[in-house]
Amino acid sequence: MRFLGRMLxxxxxxxxxTALHAQGNWPERPITLIVPYAAGGYTDLxxxxxxxxxxxxxxxxxxxxxxxxxxGIVGTQAVASSPPDGxxxxxxxxxxxxxxxxxxKISYDPLKDLAPVGIVSTIVQAVIVKKDLxxxxxxxxxxxxxxxxxxxxxxxxxxxxxxxxxxxxxxxxTGTLMVHIPYKGGAPATxxxxxxxxxxxxxxxxxxxxxxEAGTVRGIAVTSRERSPYLPNLPSIHETVAPDFLVETWNGxxxxxxxxxxxISKLSDALIKMADDPEIKEQxxxxxxxxxxxxxxxxxxxxxxxxxxxxPLVAEIVAKEQAKEKGQANRN
Numbered sequence: 001m002r003f004l005g006r007m008l009x010x011x012x013x014x015x016x017x018t019a020l021h022a023q024g025n026w027p028e029r030p031i032t033l034i035v036p037y038a039a040g041g042y043t044d045l046x047x048x049x050x051x052x053x054x055x056x057x058x059x060x061x062x063x064x065x066x067x068x069x070x071x072g073i074v075g076t077q078a079v080a081s082s083p084p085d086g087x088x089x090x091x092x093x094x095x096x097x098x099x100x101x102x103x104x105k106i107s108y109d110p111l112k113d114l115a116p117v118g119i120v121s122t123i124v125q126a127v128i129v130k131k132d133l134x135x136x137x138x139x140x141x142x143x144x145x146x147x148x149x150x151x152x153x154x155x156x157x158x159x160x161x162x163x164x165x166x167x168x169x170x171x172x173x174t175g176t177l178m179v180h181i182p183y184k185g186g187a188p189a190t191x192x193x194x195x196x197x198x199x200x201x202x203x204x205x206x207x208x209x210x211x212x213e214a215g216t217v218r219g220i221a222v223t224s225r226e227r228s229p230y231l232p233n234l235p236s237i238h239e240t241v242a243p244d245f246l247v248e249t250w251n252g253x254x255x256x257x258x259x260x261x262x263x264i265s266k267l268s269d270a271l272i273k274m275a276d277d278p279e280i281k282e283q284x285x286x287x288x289x290x291x292x293x294x295x296x297x298x299x300x301x302x303x304x305x306x307x308x309x310x311x312p313l314v315a316e317i318v319a320k321e322q323a324k325e326k327g328q329a330n331r332n
Contacts (some may be wrong), residue, residue: 008043031060033068034079036091042207045063046091068103071100082139084257092251095158096160098162102310103314117254118267118271118295120252120275121249124228125250131196133218138221145176153199154179154180163189167180206289212329221234221237224316234327276293
């Protein structure tokens with residue numbers, strides 16, 4: 001038994017330095033960066049900018065893997081259940097992290113099953129409507145929706161995502177009723193507004209701004225508390241029809257739980273430097289976004305704060321949604 005104990009101790013001594021050596025040499029092979037939305041939207045843009053920067057900084061290929069579905073939940077789950085070795089990352093967003101746990105059953109706990117690395121950028125939404133909708137302001141949208149209950153429909157980047165819950169929050173705060181049409185990303189939802197397939201969308205600025213400027217859709221409001229410098233002529237919902245209305249989104253890098261701290265620290269350092277990179281800042285500016293510098297601890301604290309904020313709001317929205325479905329069933 002003494003021999004067995006000495007042998008196990010010896011193996012343990014050898015395993016420790018080997019593991020530390022592997023962490024110190026990370027990355028030794030290509031990294032997969034999961035984008036939980038379809039190609040072409042804001043999160044996809046952030047993911048591809050992040051992948052290119054990490055490739056340059058870390059010296060290894062970073063492969064973007066678009067795994068759209070369920071408002072970002074499918075791709076986020078893939079990272080939560082991945083090996084904790086730093087070779088699977090997620091450019092996740094607030095909807096699948098801070099909102100989804102209170103809106104539906106999901107198979108991961110954002111605070112236990114994912115490890116925050118850092119926020120990459122933040123962005124607000126713009127309310128866009130199809131060109132022939134007789135609505136030019138938040139007040140007109142509310143009036144039109146109340147005069148036509150259940151007849152307006154809106155596209156989102158997916159059920160359970162922030163573009164979905166922004167519209168639900170708008171309905172709850174203004175006493176309106178609209179029909180939700182989910183898509184597999186912000187880009188297809190915006191395209192649906194352009195084509196007239198849906199009446200409106202609460203779209204990320206990346207998707208909305210080029211189309212507003214091109215005149216293919218009409219912007220009527222922004223979801224930030226103050227007006228956006230990218231669309232200064234559009235009022236905020238907060239200042240017009242719903243005081244205290246505020247919806248902002250972020251994209252940040254998360255990894256599997258129990259990923260070694262040395263790897264998380266190396267990734268965090270890269271993201272903090274990325275926020276100051278002139279080319280990255282310019283690309284984000286063109287997309288209507290702002291780069292962010294924060295630590296894993298600061299990122300975790302923000303998630304905790306957001307979850308506390310969204311929990312009662314989502315409960316209110318879900319109750320309203322259930323009442324809506326019950327009313328429709330009774331009419332049928």
